[in-house]
Amino acid sequence: MEPYSVAVRLAVFGDIHGNPPALRAALADMRAQGAEAFVCLGDVALGGAWPRECVAEVAALGCPVVRGNADRAMLEPSDSSTSRDVPHEWAVQEVGTWSREQLTDGDRDMLRTYLPTSRLPRLLCFHGSPERDDEELTAETPAERLWELRASHGRQPTWVGGHTHKPLLRTLDGWTLLNPGSVGLPFERRSKWYVNVSRAEYLLLDWTLRGSQPTFRAVPYDVEEVRRGILASGIPHADWLAAEWVSA
Template sequence: MRLAVFGDIHGNLPALRAALADMRAQGAEAFVCLGDVAMDGAWPRECVAEVAALGCPVVRGNADREMLESPRLFTPRGFPDEREIWEIGNWSAAQLTDGEREVLRGYVPTAEFPDLLCFHGSPERDNEELTAQTPDARLEELRTAHGRQAIWVGGHTHKPLLRTLDGWTLLNPGSVGLPFERRGERYVNPARAEYLLLERRAGGWQPTFRAVPYDVEEVRRGLLASGMPHAAWAAGDWVAG
């Protein structure tokens, strides 16, 4: 069995379509989405529909939850460009129909496969970051509370991860639609759709990390034509993958 695990699409339809085409070309037989489907990109409605058409489990991410809590109040946290990001997020939420909000309400806290647990931030909180620096004690605490599967896969950080601990593996596929990285003095969004292919073999799940390039100009054009606030600012952050 080949299972494609992907998430953090963030309303980026060209990235999602590039990733799905590659998944199928790689022989994926099943799919699971780790959430954060619609917020922040030029195509929130289209991404909800494209993921729904797969008929696969979709884990509820923090951004999916926040889209259902609209209108969100602005709470400064001292981060760069946070008001622009907040206004774009509220615009994203306003684009969804009642039917599309019902689709988001159907997303699940976690998804399970044989010896595999999938979630967004952590099994406990959709906004928890599990990284290479997360203390072993915290990971053991989560495993005691939420399951001893051999493989855990989470999203949220937008950074690919493979971490092993006492025969257990924690994975993160990265981000389909918003894989930001620092280049020089600024953060940019490379046009590179990241996902994870898991193949079930006799020895368990074998991971392969995939990164699929696509047309950065399509993203820029979509943002500029979308009607979202701060579209030119958002388009300026995109670079070739």
């Protein structure tokens, strides 16, 4: 796939987090929209009720896959002594341990093939940033930091990263920073609480000889399929996890 030499429609997606109903809805929409090639930005399996299924479905695409911080965590021993100061941290750690335990050796070997970055002459893809898989690049990131990263990691005119679970289009002098949002775990604040919304987010990039044009997509799907899958999976704290899901 050479997006710099011929017209092509590229689908970029990530942050699936073990949610194949969302992944299948996104992939069906990508194909309906005429996507010709794919790049996955990582965080494929951790945290959802179907970690193995998501590893397999992404592998079946045969596309470049960037390693996210959650993919890295799936290959590392659980460290219950590490405090991240997040709500329900003990429950989150137990869910992470369960997710790791679902993977086979073959699944782990597949995660080890994920790339730190995916590079093309006019496109750089990564998870958090090209330097750290857990760095957040947002609309508020100082321009000085972005220029520092660009000086160290490449002059491609289009950069696409994930990790924040929030869509982003940020234009700087001569280049564009994008984030497709999250396929499997888009969250938003409703009233006093954060909820997960059954809305699979991804990005289409139309490449021509003149450059690229981004289109953000958000595909609704059946929230009850996710809730049923969580409750039937054996994942710890299933009632709590299922209750966090709401319709798009």
